[in-house]
Amino acid sequence: MEFFDVIQSARAMRRYKPDPIPEDVLVQLIEAAHLGPSGSNRQARHWVVVRDPEVKQQLADLNRRGVSMYLQNNREAANPHVDQGRRERFLAAVEHQMNHMHEVPAIVIACADTVVKPTDTFAVGSSAATEVWGAVQNLLLAARALGVGSVPTTLAFIGDQRDEAARVLNLPDHILPMVLVPLGWPTGNFGPIRRRPLDEVLHWDRYEHKSDSPERPKV
Numbered sequence: 001m002e003f004f005d006v007i008q009s010a011r012a013m014r015r016y017k018p019d020p021i022p023e024d025v026l027v028q029l030i031e032a033a034h035l036g037p038s039g040s041n042r043q044a045r046h047w048v049v050v051r052d053p054e055v056k057q058q059l060a061d062l063n064r065r066g067v068s069m070y071l072q073n074n075r076e077a078a079n080p081h082v083d084q085g086r087r088e089r090f091l092a093a094v095e096h097q098m099n100h101m102h103e104v105p106a107i108v109i110a111c112a113d114t115v116v117k118p119t120d121t122f123a124v125g126s127s128a129a130t131e132v133w134g135a136v137q138n139l140l141l142a143a144r145a146l147g148v149g150s151v152p153t154t155l156a157f158i159g160d161q162r163d164e165a166a167r168v169l170n171l172p173d174h175i176l177p178m179v180l181v182p183l184g185w186p187t188g189n190f191g192p193i194r195r196r197p198l199d200e201v202l203h204w205d206r207y208e209h210k211s212d213s214p215e216r217p218k219v
Protein backbone atom coordinates (compact mmCIF):
# COMPACT_ATOMS: atom_id res chain seq x y z
CA MET A 1 0.00 0.00 0.00
CA GLU A 2 1.01 3.59 -0.59
CA PHE A 3 2.37 5.07 2.67
CA PHE A 4 -0.09 7.95 3.07
CA ASP A 5 -3.04 5.68 2.20
CA VAL A 6 -1.99 3.54 5.18
CA ILE A 7 -1.91 6.57 7.51
CA GLN A 8 -5.20 7.97 6.24
CA SER A 9 -7.10 4.72 6.68
CA ALA A 10 -5.54 3.18 9.82
CA ARG A 11 -8.59 3.84 11.92
CA ALA A 12 -9.61 1.95 15.03
CA MET A 13 -11.08 -1.42 14.03
CA ARG A 14 -12.93 -3.29 16.80
CA ARG A 15 -14.88 -6.04 14.99
CA TYR A 16 -12.97 -9.06 13.65
CA LYS A 17 -13.50 -12.37 11.90
CA PRO A 18 -12.53 -15.42 13.95
CA ASP A 19 -9.79 -16.49 11.48
CA PRO A 20 -6.35 -16.73 13.07
CA ILE A 21 -3.49 -14.45 12.09
CA PRO A 22 -0.50 -16.49 10.86
CA GLU A 23 2.49 -16.45 13.17
CA ASP A 24 4.80 -14.94 10.54
CA VAL A 25 2.40 -12.00 10.21
CA LEU A 26 2.39 -11.52 13.99
CA VAL A 27 6.20 -11.58 14.01
CA GLN A 28 6.29 -9.05 11.17
CA LEU A 29 4.02 -6.72 13.17
CA ILE A 30 6.11 -6.99 16.33
CA GLU A 31 9.26 -6.38 14.28
CA ALA A 32 7.69 -3.15 13.00
CA ALA A 33 6.83 -2.12 16.58
CA HIS A 34 10.31 -3.04 17.79
CA LEU A 35 11.81 -0.63 15.21
CA GLY A 36 9.90 2.32 16.69
CA PRO A 37 11.62 5.36 18.19
CA SER A 38 13.13 5.01 21.65
CA GLY A 39 14.62 7.60 24.03
CA SER A 40 18.41 7.32 23.76
CA ASN A 41 17.67 4.08 21.95
CA ARG A 42 17.19 2.31 25.30
CA GLN A 43 14.46 0.09 23.77
CA ALA A 44 12.78 -0.23 27.15
CA ARG A 45 9.85 -2.36 26.09
CA HIS A 46 8.65 -5.91 25.62
CA TRP A 47 5.83 -7.45 23.61
CA VAL A 48 3.62 -10.28 24.81
CA VAL A 49 1.54 -11.81 22.01
CA VAL A 50 -1.39 -13.68 23.52
CA ARG A 51 -3.16 -16.50 21.63
CA ASP A 52 -3.92 -18.85 24.55
CA PRO A 53 -7.72 -18.82 25.08
CA GLU A 54 -7.37 -18.89 28.88
CA VAL A 55 -5.05 -15.86 28.98
CA LYS A 56 -7.24 -14.05 26.44
CA GLN A 57 -10.27 -14.69 28.65
CA GLN A 58 -8.52 -13.22 31.69
CA LEU A 59 -7.49 -10.12 29.73
CA ALA A 60 -11.02 -9.85 28.33
CA ASP A 61 -12.39 -9.92 31.91
CA LEU A 62 -10.09 -7.06 32.91
CA ASN A 63 -11.06 -5.15 29.78
CA ARG A 64 -14.75 -5.70 30.56
CA ARG A 65 -14.35 -4.15 34.01
CA GLY A 66 -12.51 -1.11 32.60
CA VAL A 67 -14.86 -0.61 29.67
CA SER A 68 -17.97 -1.02 31.86
CA MET A 69 -16.70 1.75 34.13
CA TYR A 70 -15.87 3.91 31.12
CA LEU A 71 -19.30 3.40 29.54
CA GLN A 72 -21.06 4.11 32.84
CA ASN A 73 -19.19 7.39 33.34
CA ASN A 74 -18.80 8.58 29.75
CA ARG A 75 -21.84 7.42 27.81
CA GLU A 76 -23.43 10.87 27.96
CA ALA A 77 -20.17 12.83 27.66
CA ALA A 78 -20.12 15.05 24.58
CA ASN A 79 -17.07 15.35 22.34
CA PRO A 80 -17.08 18.62 20.36
CA HIS A 81 -15.02 16.99 17.61
CA VAL A 82 -17.42 14.10 16.99
CA ASP A 83 -21.09 14.35 16.02
CA GLN A 84 -23.69 12.33 17.92
CA GLY A 85 -24.09 9.64 15.25
CA ARG A 86 -20.37 8.89 15.12
CA ARG A 87 -20.15 9.00 18.92
CA GLU A 88 -22.89 6.37 19.17
CA ARG A 89 -21.19 4.16 16.57
CA PHE A 90 -17.94 4.52 18.55
CA LEU A 91 -19.64 3.50 21.83
CA ALA A 92 -21.36 0.54 20.12
CA ALA A 93 -18.02 -0.64 18.72
CA VAL A 94 -16.31 -0.33 22.13
CA GLU A 95 -19.16 -2.32 23.69
CA HIS A 96 -18.99 -4.95 20.93
CA GLN A 97 -15.27 -5.36 21.50
CA MET A 98 -15.85 -5.66 25.25
CA ASN A 99 -18.22 -8.57 24.58
CA HIS A 100 -15.89 -10.30 22.10
CA MET A 101 -12.38 -9.58 23.38
CA HIS A 102 -11.91 -13.22 24.45
CA GLU A 103 -12.53 -14.32 20.82
CA VAL A 104 -10.01 -11.95 19.24
CA PRO A 105 -7.42 -13.97 17.23
CA ALA A 106 -4.42 -12.36 18.97
CA ILE A 107 -3.86 -9.73 21.64
CA VAL A 108 -0.57 -7.84 21.85
CA ILE A 109 0.39 -6.38 25.21
CA ALA A 110 2.94 -3.59 24.82
CA CYS A 111 4.97 -3.47 28.03
CA ALA A 112 7.40 -0.90 29.39
CA ASP A 113 10.65 -1.92 31.07
CA THR A 114 10.93 0.41 34.08
CA VAL A 115 14.45 -0.70 35.03
CA VAL A 116 15.78 1.04 31.94
CA LYS A 117 14.75 4.57 32.96
CA PRO A 118 14.26 7.13 30.18
CA THR A 119 15.64 10.57 31.10
CA ASP A 120 13.59 13.76 31.45
CA THR A 121 14.99 15.22 28.26
CA PHE A 122 12.80 13.03 26.10
CA ALA A 123 10.14 11.79 28.47
CA VAL A 124 7.27 14.15 29.13
CA GLY A 125 4.69 12.80 31.54
CA SER A 126 4.75 9.09 32.19
CA SER A 127 8.13 8.00 30.84
CA ALA A 128 7.18 4.33 30.65
CA ALA A 129 4.23 5.28 28.46
CA THR A 130 6.20 7.52 26.13
CA GLU A 131 8.70 4.73 25.48
CA VAL A 132 5.93 2.43 24.31
CA TRP A 133 3.49 4.58 22.35
CA GLY A 134 5.64 5.47 19.35
CA ALA A 135 6.36 1.79 18.87
CA VAL A 136 2.67 0.96 19.20
CA GLN A 137 1.91 3.40 16.38
CA ASN A 138 4.34 1.47 14.16
CA LEU A 139 2.42 -1.69 15.04
CA LEU A 140 -0.93 -0.08 14.16
CA LEU A 141 0.32 1.19 10.80
CA ALA A 142 1.98 -2.11 9.93
CA ALA A 143 -1.25 -3.92 10.81
CA ARG A 144 -3.22 -1.60 8.54
CA ALA A 145 -0.73 -2.13 5.70
CA LEU A 146 -1.28 -5.90 5.96
CA GLY A 147 -5.07 -5.61 6.26
CA VAL A 148 -5.13 -6.53 9.96
CA GLY A 149 -7.57 -4.59 12.15
CA SER A 150 -6.36 -3.17 15.46
CA VAL A 151 -6.96 -0.49 18.08
CA PRO A 152 -4.74 0.70 20.95
CA THR A 153 -6.58 0.20 24.25
CA THR A 154 -5.80 0.96 27.89
CA LEU A 155 -8.99 0.37 29.89
CA ALA A 156 -7.98 -3.18 30.89
CA PHE A 157 -5.22 -1.59 32.99
CA ILE A 158 -7.30 0.97 34.83
CA GLY A 159 -6.31 1.51 38.48
CA ASP A 160 -4.96 -1.58 40.24
CA GLN A 161 -5.98 -3.79 37.30
CA ARG A 162 -2.49 -3.18 35.88
CA ASP A 163 -1.11 -5.38 38.68
CA GLU A 164 -3.71 -8.05 37.95
CA ALA A 165 -2.81 -8.00 34.25
CA ALA A 166 0.88 -8.32 35.17
CA ARG A 167 0.05 -11.44 37.20
CA VAL A 168 -1.99 -12.93 34.34
CA LEU A 169 0.94 -12.39 31.97
CA ASN A 170 3.60 -13.58 34.42
CA LEU A 171 5.47 -10.27 34.13
CA PRO A 172 8.39 -9.55 36.45
CA ASP A 173 7.92 -6.51 38.74
CA HIS A 174 9.84 -4.08 36.54
CA ILE A 175 7.81 -4.81 33.39
CA LEU A 176 4.51 -2.89 33.20
CA PRO A 177 1.68 -3.65 30.78
CA MET A 178 0.83 -0.34 29.06
CA VAL A 179 -1.25 -0.90 25.93
CA LEU A 180 -3.49 -3.79 24.88
CA VAL A 181 -3.80 -4.13 21.11
CA PRO A 182 -6.33 -6.67 19.82
CA LEU A 183 -5.56 -7.92 16.30
CA GLY A 184 -7.89 -9.57 13.81
CA TRP A 185 -9.03 -9.58 10.20
CA PRO A 186 -11.73 -6.88 10.19
CA THR A 187 -15.35 -7.52 9.27
CA GLY A 188 -15.76 -3.91 8.06
CA ASN A 189 -13.82 -1.51 5.88
CA PHE A 190 -10.80 0.56 6.85
CA GLY A 191 -10.85 4.37 6.88
CA PRO A 192 -11.00 7.14 6.14
CA ILE A 193 -9.91 8.64 9.47
CA ARG A 194 -11.77 11.82 10.41
CA ARG A 195 -10.28 14.52 12.63
CA ARG A 196 -11.06 18.15 13.45
CA PRO A 197 -9.98 20.60 10.71
CA LEU A 198 -6.22 20.95 10.45
CA ASP A 199 -6.30 24.76 10.63
CA GLU A 200 -7.69 24.52 14.19
CA VAL A 201 -4.54 22.79 15.39
CA LEU A 202 -1.80 23.83 12.96
CA HIS A 203 0.16 26.95 14.03
CA TRP A 204 2.96 28.66 12.14
CA ASP A 205 5.88 30.12 14.11
CA ARG A 206 3.81 30.98 17.23
CA TYR A 207 0.59 29.72 18.74
CA GLU A 208 -2.29 31.55 17.10
CA HIS A 209 -5.32 32.10 19.33
CA LYS A 210 -8.25 31.04 17.20
CA SER A 211 -11.64 32.34 18.36
CA ASP A 212 -13.67 29.86 16.32
CA SER A 213 -12.11 26.74 17.91
CA PRO A 214 -14.72 24.66 19.73
CA GLU A 215 -14.46 24.40 23.49
CA ARG A 216 -11.76 21.95 24.60
CA PRO A 217 -13.22 18.58 25.51
CA LYS A 218 -12.85 17.50 29.13
CA VAL A 219 -10.35 14.65 29.42
Ligand SMILES: Cc1cc2nc3c(=O)[nH]c(=O)nc-3n(C[C@H](O)[C@H](O)[C@H](O)COP(=O)(O)O)c2cc1C
Nearest residue numbers: 010011012013094097151152153154155156193194
Ligand atom coordinates in the same frame (compact mmCIF):
# COMPACT_ATOMS: atom_id res chain seq x y z
C1 LIG B 1 -4.14 6.71 25.03
C2 LIG B 1 -5.24 5.99 24.28
C3 LIG B 1 -6.06 5.12 24.98
C4 LIG B 1 -7.08 4.43 24.31
N1 LIG B 1 -7.84 3.52 25.01
C5 LIG B 1 -8.81 2.84 24.36
C6 LIG B 1 -9.55 1.83 25.06
O1 LIG B 1 -9.31 1.53 26.23
N2 LIG B 1 -10.54 1.18 24.36
C7 LIG B 1 -10.78 1.46 23.04
O2 LIG B 1 -11.68 0.82 22.47
N3 LIG B 1 -10.09 2.39 22.36
C8 LIG B 1 -9.11 3.09 22.99
N4 LIG B 1 -8.35 4.00 22.30
C9 LIG B 1 -8.61 4.23 20.86
C10 LIG B 1 -9.32 5.58 20.62
O3 LIG B 1 -10.68 5.47 21.01
C11 LIG B 1 -9.20 5.92 19.13
O4 LIG B 1 -7.84 6.12 18.84
C12 LIG B 1 -9.98 7.19 18.78
O5 LIG B 1 -11.36 7.04 19.06
C13 LIG B 1 -9.80 7.56 17.32
O6 LIG B 1 -10.30 6.52 16.52
P1 LIG B 1 -10.18 6.58 14.93
O7 LIG B 1 -8.72 6.60 14.61
O8 LIG B 1 -10.90 5.38 14.41
O9 LIG B 1 -10.85 7.86 14.49
C14 LIG B 1 -7.31 4.66 22.93
C15 LIG B 1 -6.45 5.53 22.22
C16 LIG B 1 -5.42 6.17 22.89
C17 LIG B 1 -4.50 7.07 22.10
